[in-house]
Amino acid sequence: MTEFNRLVSHYPEGKQKSALLPVLHLAQNSFGGWLSSDTMDYVASLLQIKPIEVYEVATFYSMYNLKPVGKYMFEVCQTGPCMISGCDDIIDYIGKTLGIKPGETTADGLFTLKTVECLGACGYAPMMQMGKTYREHLTKEKVDSIIAECRNNAAANN
Amino acid sequence: MFQSRTGKLKVMGVKILLDKAHVEGIRYFDVYRREGGYQAAEKALKEMSTDAIVEEVKKSGLRGRGGAGFPAGMKWSFIAKPEGVPRHLVCNADESEPGTFKDRYLMEFLPHLLIEGLLISSYALGSHDTYIYIRGEYAWIVDILEQAIEEAKANGFLGKNILGTGFDCNIYVHRGAGAYICGEETALIESLEGKRGNPRIKPPFPAIQGVWQRPTVVNNVETLAAVVPIIRMGGDEYAKIGVGRSTGTKLISACGNINKPGVYEIDMTISVEEFIYSDEYCGGIANGKRLKACIPGGSSVPILPANLLLRTAKGEPRLMNYEGLSDGGFATGSMLGSGGFIVLDEDQCIVKNTYTLARFYRHESCGQCSPCREGTGWMEKILKNIDTGNGKMSDIDLLWDIQRKIEGNTICPLGDAAAWPVAAAIRHFRDEFEWHVLNPEESQKRNYGLAHYADPIYVATP
Amino acid sequence: MSDSTLFKVTIDNITIEVPAGTTVLNAARKIGGEVAPPAMCYYSKLEGSGGKCRTCLVEVSKGSEKDPRPMPKLVASCRTTVMDGMEVKNITSEKVIDARNGVVEFLLINHPLDCPVCDQAGECHLQDLSYEHGKEGTRYEFQRRTFKKHDIGPYIQLHMTRCILCYRCVYTADQLTNKREHGILDRGDHAEIATFIEKSLDNDFIGNVIDVCPVGALTDKTFRFKNRVWFLKPMDAHRDCPTCSGKVTLWNRGDEVFRVTARKDQWGEVEDWICNTCRFEKKKTSDWVIEGPRMIDRHSVISQGHYAGNVGTTIPTETFEKVHNGRQPNLLMDIHDVSNVNKQHIRLSLLERPAHSTDFTPNQD
Numbered sequence: 001m002t003e004f005n006r007l008v009s010h011y012p013e014g015k016q017k018s019a020l021l022p023v024l025h026l027a028q029n030s031f032g033g034w035l036s037s038d039t040m041d042y043v044a045s046l047l048q049i050k051p052i053e054v055y056e057v058a059t060f061y062s063m064y065n066l067k068p069v070g071k072y073m074f075e076v077c078q079t080g081p082c083m084i085s086g087c088d089d090i091i092d093y094i095g096k097t098l099g100i101k102p103g104e105t106t107a108d109g110l111f112t113l114k115t116v117e118c119l120g121a122c123g124y125a126p127m128m129q130m131g132k133t134y135r136e137h138l139t140k141e142k143v144d145s146i147i148a149e150c151r152n153n154a155a156a157n158n
Numbered sequence: 159m160f161q162s163r164t165g166k167l168k169v170m171g172v173k174i175l176l177d178k179a180h181v182e183g184i185r186y187f188d189v190y191r192r193e194g195g196y197q198a199a200e201k202a203l204k205e206m207s208t209d210a211i212v213e214e215v216k217k218s219g220l221r222g223r224g225g226a227g228f229p230a231g232m233k234w235s236f237i238a239k240p241e242g243v244p245r246h247l248v249c250n251a252d253e254s255e256p257g258t259f260k261d262r263y264l265m266e267f268l269p270h271l272l273i274e275g276l277l278i279s280s281y282a283l284g285s286h287d288t289y290i291y292i293r294g295e296y297a298w299i300v301d302i303l304e305q306a307i308e309e310a311k312a313n314g315f316l317g318k319n320i321l322g323t324g325f326d327c328n329i330y331v332h333r334g335a336g337a338y339i340c341g342e343e344t345a346l347i348e349s350l351e352g353k354r355g356n357p358r359i360k361p362p363f364p365a366i367q368g369v370w371q372r373p374t375v376v377n378n379v380e381t382l383a384a385v386v387p388i389i390r391m392g393g394d395e396y397a398k399i400g401v402g403r404s405t406g407t408k409l410i411s412a413c414g415n416i417n418k419p420g421v422y423e424i425d426m427t428i429s430v431e432e433f434i435y436s437d438e439y440c441g442g443i444a445n446g447k448r449l450k451a452c453i454p455g456g457s458s459v460p461i462l463p464a465n466l467l468l469r470t471a472k473g474e475p476r477l478m479n480y481e482g483l484s485d486g487g488f489a490t491g492s493m494l495g496s497g498g499f500i501v502l503d504e505d506q507c508i509v510k511n512t513y514t515l516a517r518f519y520r521h522e523s524c525g526q527c528s529p530c531r532e533g534t535g536w537m538e539k540i541l542k543n544i545d546t547g548n549g550k551m552s553d554i555d556l557l558w559d560i561q562r563k564i565e566g567n568t569i570c571p572l573g574d575a576a577a578w579p580v581a582a583a584i585r586h587f588r589d590e591f592e593w594h595v596l597n598p599e600e601s602q603k604r605n606y607g608l609a610h611y612a613d614p615i616y617v618a619t620p
Numbered sequence: 621m622s623d624s625t626l627f628k629v630t631i632d633n634i635t636i637e638v639p640a641g642t643t644v645l646n647a648a649r650k651i652g653g654e655v656a657p658p659a660m661c662y663y664s665k666l667e668g669s670g671g672k673c674r675t676c677l678v679e680v681s682k683g684s685e686k687d688p689r690p691m692p693k694l695v696a697s698c699r700t701t702v703m704d705g706m707e708v709k710n711i712t713s714e715k716v717i718d719a720r721n722g723v724v725e726f727l728l729i730n731h732p733l734d735c736p737v738c739d740q741a742g743e744c745h746l747q748d749l750s751y752e753h754g755k756e757g758t759r760y761e762f763q764r765r766t767f768k769k770h771d772i773g774p775y776i777q778l779h780m781t782r783c784i785l786c787y788r789c790v791y792t793a794d795q796l797t798n799k800r801e802h803g804i805l806d807r808g809d810h811a812e813i814a815t816f817i818e819k820s821l822d823n824d825f826i827g828n829v830i831d832v833c834p835v836g837a838l839t840d841k842t843f844r845f846k847n848r849v850w851f852l853k854p855m856d857a858h859r860d861c862p863t864c865s866g867k868v869t870l871w872n873r874g875d876e877v878f879r880v881t882a883r884k885d886q887w888g889e890v891e892d893w894i895c896n897t898c899r900f901e902k903k904k905t906s907d908w909v910i911e912g913p914r915m916i917d918r919h920s921v922i923s924q925g926h927y928a929g930n931v932g933t934t935i936p937t938e939t940f941e942k943v944h945n946g947r948q949p950n951l952l953m954d955i956h957d958v959s960n961v962n963k964q965h966i967r968l969s970l971l972e973r974p975a976h977s978t979d980f981t982p983n984q985d
């Protein structure tokens with residue numbers, strides 16, 4: 001709640017709707033990595049706006065997940081500059097290694113693979129976003145070690 | 159050092175933005191301050207009137223670095239100043255145009271340079287609450303910026319009564335959530351208000367009615383950072399760097415098939431050839447291959463084949479600046495745009511590349527107006543067919559007709575941005591499209607290659 | 621600039637004076653006829669509407685007396701205000717005709733073309749527009765877009781595939797009701813009108829979204845499929861309504877009221893908003909005081925019905941060709957082949973009875 005109040009305090013009196021995007025990020029982080037309709041209704045009540053105003057926004061932006069996702073999201077960029085730097089091979093490789101296609105989540109709920117459009121790391125391609133950070137200059141070996149790292153972290157936190 | 163065409167040995171280009179980027183700890187206030195940081199802010203707030211700052215920026219000839227190249231000083235002088243209505247400066251850090259990653263570099267490595275630029279600009283425009291709208295994916299940069307803001311505040315450069323001048327200013331970071339369209343300034347304003355990123359129908363312009371219906375100026379990260387050297391050295395001195403109306407320095411983010419992808423500061427006097435092949439910059443094409451094509455200013459500007467990239471249609475070396483890159487118009491030239499420099503080597507497929515860009519624009523269309531909402535998806539589907547060997551000859555003309563009917567007929571320039579790459583690819587690489595159609599099977603196994611795209615173009619001189 | 625200032629504007633060579641602040645579209649409507657550009661999203665009674673569909677694009681060949689430079693691009697006439705001395709080209713501009721044909725094509729590529737089963741047929745602005753600007757056949761060779769079906773309650777039927785995203789219904793809900801429950805979800809070519817979680821729209825005035833919808837995306841569930849509009853007799857009527865003006869158009873056959881709508885002006889805009897009770901609950905002629913037959917714009921398909929003459933229109937003596945200035949009727953395309961609506965083996969024209977719902981592919985949206 002202190003974080004919520006901090007975010008709302010950035011905007012003028014009566015313009016608390018402006019905090020909607022940052023607050024949805026906060027809600028997504030706090031409620032399991034996705035936005036259920038209950039979560040969105042809760043955000044609407046906090047910001048004193050209509051639920052539909054939240055749905056309209058949440059469905060517009062690509063970073064809000066409206067369905068549950070894996071603990072680790074691999075969001076691999078597939079736009080032009082990454083394509084000419086070989087992202088297709090990386091996407092294939094991740095898919096084969098995890099046994100899923102883009103858009104799917106592994107049965108153990110650990111990994112989701114998603115293809116996304118340019119993330120502003122074109123010079124460091126191929127690359128992907130994982131949580132709050134970027135993983136750049138991807139190679140097959142690097143992908144292997146990232147997957148291993150995630151599995152270890154997940155095991156350690158259980 | 160690079161031997162330039164004229165035979166003169168060139169010294170390293172002028173650097174005024176990234177000159178300190180490699181100083182250890184420059185991210186933090188103390189080091190930045192020790193290296194001369196915030197002196198421009200002191201000068202501006204203590205010694206200069208707001209009008210004088212706007213005047214210096216006008217004299218500098220600084221043009222918007224976000225893509226459109228609109229003169230920054232002029233934009234500032236348009237802001238309405240109605241009694242009792244707050245005004246706002248908004249920094250556009252949405253940076254989502256494929257090929258562009260220069261603002262990220264500035265914010266990650268030199269956050270205080272941006273904060274200082276924002277402070278001076280906020281003072282000049284009378285903005286007490288200034289916002290940085292940053293793309294949602296740059297999540298870790300939000301922390302860097304917020305830390306820098308806290309440091310600046312703790313040292314009296316933000317907050318109340320800054321430097322005892324009576325000027326109050328706060329800077330807030332507003333994180334987007336994945337939408338290229340929010341780089342368009344009115345979509346950005348809508349998004350800042352907590353809405354869908356639908357561009358507004360203009361007029362009214364943001365300078366009159368922007369965020370919360372208040373007068374607003376939106377400027378790119380690099381534009382606002384450049385205000386710092388302008389105030390430090392004076393507008394006239396700044397204008398001496400570069401050539402013609404391309405004054406100052408420009409950040410170029412270079413990517414694709416080059417030896418040294420990265421962010422470079424250029425003074426806009428060098429040629430494209432030098433930029434690609436010199437060791438100071440891209441270091442040549444990777445793996446010893448040959449240059450085929452290049453998109454020199456972010457994915458929406460026209461792609462050029464190697465021959466037209468290095469030389470203009472008149473046969474002169476093409477320069478890396480606003481005028482140089484647009485020489486020849488869309489027929490034989492391109493644009494400096496946002497400075498996203500995408501290089502394609504001889505083994506790249508223009509059709510596939512165009513398809514991924516069309517997919518990008520379809521994905522990013524807000525969907526408000528019919529030509530863009532429907533046309534982008536249509537182009538993507540046709541390009542996919544051609545790319546996968548299912549195209550028809552008539553598809554190429556159809557693509558041309560679709561892009562023609564999108565361009566200029568939409569609410570915001572995203573429609574144009576989607577149309578131009580398709581138009582330019584067909585204009586310059588029609589053979590390659592036709593080859594794909596005529597050789598559906600072979601095109602799935604190998605690429606068209608360099609063909610004649612690097613052959614010198616001879617233009618008869620009258 | 622006071623409101624009484626008059627600006628001179630010339631549209632398709634016809635000069636007219638209008639108050640400062642008037643849009644090009646409204647100035648053109650004052651002149652009337654073909655000079656008025658088609659408008660699919662603008663709605664004069666909805667603040668903020670317009671600018672989106674791009675059917676009303678015009679060329680400004682002279683900006684104003686003071687600054688005569690032409691505007692570099694075509695502009696949306698519904699969102700461009702006139703300047704003194706402005707010169708505008710609508711149907712006299714080849715660029716405009718070309719762009720408008722493009723816009724109409726864009727609006728149609730994903731449209732289901734299920735006019736034979738659409739309740740809006742005969743009253744659909746997209747249908748009118750495609751008669752005027754459409755080409756025969758489509759150049760779009762892909763599967764048309766589909767959406768998940770949403771139920772938005774007992775009164776209003778939503779056919780998302782027909783929607784052109786004009787946003788009128790969203791503005792209506794925002795401006796006429798205090799609790800908007802539907803909106804535009806998703807973005808780009810997947811944007812849709814929906815409620816997100818199934819919810820019925822049940823505000824007192826929400827029924828007006830049916831009247832503002834330019835196509836058959838929002839239709840009256842209490843009327844659906846009961847009849848074709850052109851078989852019905854529109855009558856102006858009123859009742860003493862505590863909630864709204866009570867001034868409506870009744871669409872009846874004999875004594876049965878099939879449908880109640882607001883009264884619409886010549887541009888297809890409602891004259892007065894009406895409440896849900898009037899629209900959905902008052903389905904007996906005895907609920908109403910009949911004023912007389914409703915005048916219907918001759919251009920509309922409705923007025924071509926065989927009962928013409930009874931309802932205030934006279935039997936047209938002109939041929940289609942004459943009405944359309946020498947243009948032959950231009951059928952859009954062979955609906956049977958492209959719509960995917962009819963069962964392919966049934967030729968509707970060969971049936972010996974009226975076409976029936978079982979003649980169409982079931983479960984079509």
Ligand SMILES: Cc1cc2nc3c(=O)[nH]c(=O)nc-3n(C[C@H](O)[C@H](O)[C@H](O)COP(=O)(O)O)c2cc1C
Pocket residue numbers: 221222223224225226227228230250251252253254255338339340341342343344376377378379381382570571572575
């Ligand atoms: C679709 C679209 C995307 C844009 N994206 C960006 C962006 O990511 N960053 C940016 O600075 N400007 C972007 N712009 C340009 C802005 O609308 C605006 O011109 C710019 O922020 C003005 O700043 P400047 O004058 O300092 O360049 C975009 C424009 C369009 C039409």
Ligand code: SF4
Pocket residue numbers: 339356357522523524525526527528530531568569570571572573
């Ligand atoms: S051009 Fe595209 S992105 Fe811009 S307003 Fe229209 S639909 Fe939206």
Ligand code: SF4
Pocket residue numbers: 782783784785786787788789790813829832833834835837838
């Ligand atoms: S449902 Fe009708 S009124 Fe609503 S946006 Fe779609 S076409 Fe417009």
Ligand code: FES
Pocket residue numbers: 077078079080081082083117118119120121122123125127256257258
């Ligand atoms: S294209 Fe992949 S990060 Fe830009």
Ligand code: FES
Pocket residue numbers: 658659660661662670671672673674675676677696697698699
């Ligand atoms: S009516 Fe003007 S753009 Fe739709």
